[in-house]
Amino acid sequence: MTIAIANTDFHARITKLESTIERLENVIATLQETASKHPDINEIFDEFHAKGGVYPKFSSTNDPEKRAIYIAWQNINARCNNPNHPAYKNYGGRGIKNSFRDFEEFARHMGFRPSPRHTVDRIDNSRGYEPGNVRWATWEEQANNRRPPKPCSAGAGKRGPKGPWKHKEKALH
Numbered sequence: 001m002t003i004a005i006a007n008t009d010f011h012a013r014i015t016k017l018e019s020t021i022e023r024l025e026n027v028i029a030t031l032q033e034t035a036s037k038h039p040d041i042n043e044i045f046d047e048f049h050a051k052g053g054v055y056p057k058f059s060s061t062n063d064p065e066k067r068a069i070y071i072a073w074q075n076i077n078a079r080c081n082n083p084n085h086p087a088y089k090n091y092g093g094r095g096i097k098n099s100f101r102d103f104e105e106f107a108r109h110m111g112f113r114p115s116p117r118h119t120v121d122r123i124d125n126s127r128g129y130e131p132g133n134v135r136w137a138t139w140e141e142q143a144n145n146r147r148p149p150k151p152c153s154a155g156a157g158k159r160g161p162k163g164p165w166k167h168k169e170k171a172l173h
Helices: 002-035 039-051 064-081 103-110 137-141
Strands: 118-124 134-138
Touching: 002 064, 002 103, 039 118, 039 137, 064 118, 103 137, 118 137
Parallel strands: none
Antiparallel strands: 118 134
């Protein structure tokens, strides 16, 4: 009998989780659809609140770009808060925090991703994900915004370029 109760409880939790995921997907899909009509993201949220949280159905087979901003926020939370996440040691383990506690606050601040080539970047890598310290940036822009490397004794006397990494071209002789 205890097993039957545990299975029922587990099934109820899974059902509730699936329902929550579906609602979030609906919100994100509607955000993307409405964004094309309203460039100001605050207008988008005002419209959602006016509708009382009723969103159209969203299929997980739709374009993944419709979920991009939520996935970015979700990944930030995982890196900063989940010690089992592979990148935790470089984020939460270093004291990097996500001050955007809810998705709506994050979406209002960030706006929509300019292109599929853009991801969330922290302007000052010693600070957390907070207003004024996050932006959408390309991988190339992010490559120039890294923590300085740790000192290395191998190859003593050799140093890398200062500032953004320089791409060296081979001279043709």
